[in-house]
Amino acid sequence: MPVLILGLVLFLGVHSLRIFADGWRSRQRARLGELRWKGLYALVSLVGFALICWGFGLARQHAVLLYVPPLALRHANALFTLIAFVLVAAAYVPRNHLKAAFGHPMLLGVMVWAFGHLLATGMLHDVLLFGAFLLWAVALFVASRRRDRREGTRYPAGTLRGSALTLVIGVVAWAVFARWLHLWLIGMSPMG
Structure with missing residues (x-):
């Protein structure tokens, strides 16, 4: 540890x-x-x-077990992770509605990813890893939004094309990661 x-x-x-x-x-x-x-x-x-x-x-x-999550929360984590991938894609795809609305969608993606994993896992090392990332992302998001307001930062308006591209990239990246890369990198398959 x-x-x-x-x-x-x-x-x-x-x-x-x-x-x-x-x-x-x-x-x-x-x-x-x-x-x-x-x-x-x-x-x-x-x-x-x-x-x-x-x-x-x-x-x-x-591993040290802290809690046993219900099976439904493991399935819900797939949805949380899908949303997280779309939010992370929004950080890089120009002129999408998520970036225009939130300014820092990657941090929101980290929050959603970490929260979903906290719901789906119950080991001490999981709580430490995902809890640390969740707290960090919340703190940085709040600080970044305050800085944006203080400095008058405005993000470009989203377009249908930018938002559609964000959604497609996020969903495809999530599917590839969930189907193949999670098992290869992490050692377990979220797809069962």
Whole structure:
């Protein structure tokens, strides 16, 4: 469990600098230069992500059961995850209605993904991983929306084409991940 916790601290910590240390972050970007700052940021993120993956695998070997979710919540998680994939797609597809309405659909996608997994799993390592990502995404979403209001940030209006493309990309990515990649990467199939 310590490796998982260290990975979460590194990964979520570096992704929380805008919330908790924006002034320090700005000074470091200016001191190091944009390219070196991005390189260091990416390196810390990758190390944190690798530790999360390794630590999660280690924690699964000594699983501690906290609660047993009803089977219906496992099925509901498929819907939560589908919604999450569409929201993440909305972060990248230009001029869609989700980005126009929420500004930060990727963070909403992380929230929905983490919440769904908290409902569907009951092991301590699951609660730690998904709970940490849920709390981080909520905090960053709130901070990002406040910053948008303070700075007067407006997102381009959504179009039917952009929204349709978002939906198609999200659904196809979800289907591929649920059918093949989840088993290959995580070691279990959500499709049963």
